[in-house]
Amino acid sequence: MTDSRNVAAVAAGKEDVVLQWVTFKLDNETYGINVMQVQEVLRYTEIAPVPGAPLYVLGIINLRGNVVTVIDTRSRFGLDAAEVDDSSRIVIIEAEKQVIGILVDSVAEVVYLRRSEIDNAPNVGTEESAKFIQGVSNRDNELLILVDLDKLLSDDEWAEITQL
Template identity: 70%
Template sequence: MSKAATKANSGDDIVQWVTFKLADETYGINVMQVQEVLRISEIAPVPGAPHYVLGIINLRGNVVTVIDTRIRLGLPTAEVTDSTRIVIIETARHVVGILVDCVAEVVDVATSEVESAPNVGSDESANYIQGVASRDNELLILVDLNKLLTDEEWDELASL
């Protein structure tokens, strides 16, 4: 049985999420999709890349595209700090890096705790929100990384 998706005694599935901060909000991504977390290093810009692409990094000989998650999510941009991290994730189609303000922790969330995302007039590009969960008076926004970009955008990323 996977450590990331176990069953509690009640039969409720428990999923582990890596949480990170963006603009003071806490987001979660499935731990199984996280390969590693890096301190920010030199990111080489790619001419003609989409606006949400920061550039590429060399990860032990492999080229990995880094997405500016704040821009992708329509949040205001922020300065890079000591806490800024690049989370290397593996989606159904690609391995990419996402830039986050800081990585917080790994949390267990029972599926029964996950509520559907509140409909707050979000545009179609915001359907990457898989759901939300309340933890310690804080809202955890769970992200479906496969939907972070559209199919066309994933294709465009692959062609960089």
């Protein structure tokens, strides 16, 4: 399958671009986000809850004088809640021209992937969270799930968190 895709890419004359992905863990699965969207990775700090905020919003943090909204990634992905521990991290990202933080179980590494190494995710299910996955890649017999951060929130939700 991968070979055929490579052949197709070469035949199309397209460059097999290498992309860098920051990987993190959530519920024992490895996810990747485009390194270009990651601003920094923070240790867990106190998150101030915001009254009346949507359920997927954990609260806000003060990042060098800037207020950053932190999203509950587990909740957003439909996963069970988990206790915060030493390995928990807040990844500051930029998406849809906004800076937000996402709470993850741990951050692993930065990996290099050719575009040709990225496959489509199985097209099963119509749940909302299915749209977050932009592709999957097989690395060392482990599946890396690539997240499309721009789709982490809908347009309305992006607009909503600016008002917090």
